[in-house]
Amino acid sequence: MKWRKPRNLIMLQGLVLFALGMTMVVAGVQADDVSDAPQPIEFPHDRHAGKFKINCMYCHTYARRSKVAGIPPVAKCIGCHQHLPSVRNKPRIKKLFAYWKAKQPIPWRKVHDLPDFVYFTHKRHVQRFIFKDGRPTQQVCGMCHGDVKTFTVGRKVRAMTMGWCLSCHRQFQGDSDIGKPKPAERWMVPAAATDIPVMDVRFPQPAVLDPEHPKTMKESEIKKMSEHLPRRIREHMVHAPHDCWQCHF
């Protein structure tokens, strides 16, 4: 059982990667470290979620009650497909049954990966937006995962950086927000559900402007305190929960 490959970035590596990143930006390449290894099965999300309109949570059943959305167990696939003789002889389905017969897990390649020091839970997000706010499932999942019903295998369409997280969280912050869903206009428009990477994310600010007295600051307070900051930074300020321990421990 292989442990995760160490990804310790010492200074030098950091610099190299920085340079690499810069090169990629210059070359107009998406900066994600994308392997071109194919998925073991070219899973057609477009057929399942698009054509047949199967709810995302039917297969990604853990999303509403776990940190991870989870890849469905092989048994889940078989549960339906054993009753679907019409597609039984398609190469993808043959492959699926081969795994099932061998009782082997399908070695999917991970598409969405967060750094290990990030605490993220699907459950909270799904509970809030789908079950509490009553939004359509595909719209909610699409906030982060894009318009999956048009994909075959999953693709990463969001940068999934801290700044990107905060770009949403700053709209949903503070006590006033709890229990009172604010209509977040940007998620209502289909633009958010495309697969164009969101690269215009405003970068995160030092969460604490006054290190001696860190706290969750009111917007007006932050405004006042940030007057001395350079304009460039000021404009890109993120007014999010200024509590690093929400996500990093």
Added chain:
Amino acid sequence: MAQKRNQDQWTRRAFLKAMGLGGAGSALVLSGCGDTDIINNVDIEVRKELVEPNVDPQDFVRPGVETWYASTCRQCPAGCAVHARVREGRVLKLEGNPNSPVNKGRLCAMGQAGLQGHYNPDRLRKPMLRKQGELVEVSWAEAEDALKKHLGRKNRKLAWLTGAVSGHQAAIIKAHLDAAGVSEDRFFVFDTLPPAVGHAVNESIYGHMMPKYDFGKAELIVSFGADFLATWMSPVHFAAEYAKFRMPPRGTLVQIEPKMTLTGANADRWIPIKAGTEGYLAKALASLLARDSEYASRLPADVLASIKQVNIDEVARITGVPAERIHKLRALLTTKRPSLVLSGSSAEGTAHGAETANAIQLLNVMLGNVGATILPRASSPFPDLEPRMGGWRELAQLADGLNKGAIDTVVVYGSNPLYQAPKALGFEQAWSKAKMRVAFSMFPDETTMASDLVLPIHSYLEEWNTSMPAYAAEDGVLNIQQPVMNPVFGPESTRPFGDLVLQALGTIDGKYRRWKSFADYIKESLLAMRPALKDTFAPTVKGQTAEEAFLQGALSQGFVRIKTGEAKTLKAEPAVVSLPAKPPSQGAKFALVPSPRLGLWDGRHANLPWLQELPDQIAQVVWDSWVEIHPATAEKLGVKTGDLIRVSSKQGSVEVKAVVLPSVRKDVVAIPLGQGHTEYGRYAKGVGVNPYRILDPVYDKQTGELAVYATYVDVSKVADAGPLVTLAHGDLVLESNTSTQAGREIVKTVSAKQFNRTEKEEG
């Protein structure tokens, strides 16, 4: 909370890497300052790692969500029930099972560290067979052939050597002996810490080897070296009992021993006594009590006569305990009642251990504690499942059998005599005479590596078993052990102990072929036991059969309660006190105390890094052995902490660094047990010294047990060797073995009187 069955066989490690498993690698880069977006993106990988789903998991198995399984800790014979936290198919944490009468949800350091035995990098992964004098790795097929050849036949020269075992494991070992055509007295149990002498004396006085103690009821506990908080039978259980005992009105604890144990460190009065003289003090106390007719009347005339003539000043000289203190102890015993007097290893491990224990138990009889704080037990309908404990006598019997050629095949499981037996016992020679030595073992320990056939077995977190606690907090509790995850090294590397024994059994006796695995055997036995159990488990799911419901209920509870008979009253028949007039003279030598530790225990946990790095509770040393020397002695010898000291007995010597501490008597030096392994993997091998090796072959005559505390040694300084590695308190203490709090109120003491006045009774 606790879930029922083992995960499905196919349930593979899925989602291992779901979250948080790797390092906080890019910590420096994501410091939140500056223009970091580009770097952030680079750091995030797509399609680099695998994320493998389960194949066909049970409903309650969800990635990212923990599942708790009930099982049993096997780190010492105490048998604490545990809940194991499992996520993504890996066991991550062990916690006590709150429903267990043994440990009530708590777990000691050794129990916590069970995980590191389970995941130990030095675990054996392949069977080994001795060929031309060398142990070589062989395939399981070859090992199974050898197993069948040597254990799968009638053999009148067969013997088993195990550590403390119980439950169905003990039952199948006994069945194997039966099938092989040998009597039960070839079932040797060797474990050094369970109090073999105490058990024998209890049996003769009370008619039961282990009566039940009620700490909560006692107002006073006087313990002669019974280290019940750490190494005496059931540390977690007695610690919980201790907490009850210390609630208002707070009980008083007096500990009498030559070297401070953890229990001594928590005593209201720690009385350092000359090693091996505990019996004289007990006798003197009995004699003082006997002046009062109330106490005297509880003794038969011959016993009373044997304690009549005692000169207290003489006893003070013998024991090193001032006469005034003896009188005060007597006064305590008469005012604080009911009380409880305990005898432990330092009192029992002497040349007159059984007599000493008898003299100590005499006090309980005189004070009327029998029936008050010492309670009877009910008998179990399943004597084969009861714990089997044994000590040095059984090891000596095995050695004798080997030497005489009456035994030529030894099967060893859970015992490591080649590490523990003193050189003077000559056990290595006896061991080398065996024609075939079969070891069922998880680790390359000393005994395993000196065997001919080595069968790597599952850890206790991977296999089925049942067991009974060494000290039963409640009568008739049978703990169930179930696999909490799939075998770490896969099904082809290690095998369950029970399966292998069943396999050997099946070769001799066809009726054992009925069970495909030990798991089936246990399930069937549990189902068959149902009428004899107090617990019933009703179906919780529609369509569940009674059997399924029972197994699910029993497994999620983690133990079952057996219906026992009524507890008979204990008899109280102490023997005549027949200590010699004087203990052997110690002269200018030092008594050697080989002190057991809560942590490394008898040495079996030396391969667990967490326990190596857990500072000793008294000396606070890590990763090493040391010899404890009193400051006055140290001054006389010109020794300071960190000096290399030679400790030599008639049998040999060890060289070890000194720790100067006030917690040993001036005429005693103490070396902790557990280190000094010559095998046993990377964490244990070559660390420290083993004091057992240099013990003199002195035996308690009545029980035949080795007198572990009866070796006298010379001590001399070899060299300056530099400081020992100890817990550093940062700035709070300047040097770890200092006594001072530097004037700061870090730990302050109030009197029990005040405590009882101001604090309410709980509940």
Added chain:
Amino acid sequence: MALKRMIENWSRLRKRDYYEDSPFMWGMSIDLNKCIGCGACVTACYAENNLPVVGKEHYATGHAMHWMRIERYWEEPEGETDIDIKDGEYPERGAHYIPMMCQQCNHAPCEPVCPVAATYHTTDHLNAQVYNRCVGSRYCGNNCPYKVRYFNFFDYWKDLPSPLEMQLNPDLSVRSKGVMEKCTFCVQRIRAAKDQANDEGHPHHVEDGAVKTACQQSCPTQAIVFGNLRDPESEVAKQWEEHEVELGRHEQDKSEDLRGYRVLEELNVEPCVMYLDRVRDTEA
């Protein structure tokens, strides 16, 4: 500049409790009458919090990473005469044990010295340590009066031989070289319990006992009590009240008979951990 900031934020700075509206203040109470110094808590902490075993050489250079340690003293603090501790050449009253870990100070000296705000106070009144912000200046460790902050001088996890890494708890980070760490009051467990409370529809109330720190859970004598000091019904709040230990003081105004105290309280660091005095029967 500093003055300007002070004037601007005067009303905010004058507040005694910065997060007085927060429903949570996690606190602890440790009864030294019950603590036996066995070390179960220490090992439980290693198991829960991915603490590295550093080995003999690193331990010797003071690099041990035990978030919780058991200190052992032989004598009373100076000036205490009411207990006859020195009546022999032996410590006849046994040892003094005290479990020591991050005291989660409300006026934490480690916080203001951090140059990158990697350690700060959360609204739960926890002293947070954010590994991915930390640059390893170690100022915080130097400023801690309890010496309970531990620095990763090496990537210890890299030396973890397989399969020991399978034990690592995925609920929290495995720290790498160059960052400071310390007891978090098992923040991952707090997080899970708050999550649970949120599911049950009461995000501002976590049931007493729903969060148990690893040390508390394992303690064989149940000497450690942990809970929300802001919840008057919690066991820990009751104990603080019973022993008349109040927050916001550097010296308690209370009966001498009561056992509660906070270690080094006179430094006015406002720890959230209360200890109860050790007890000995002086008549034995």
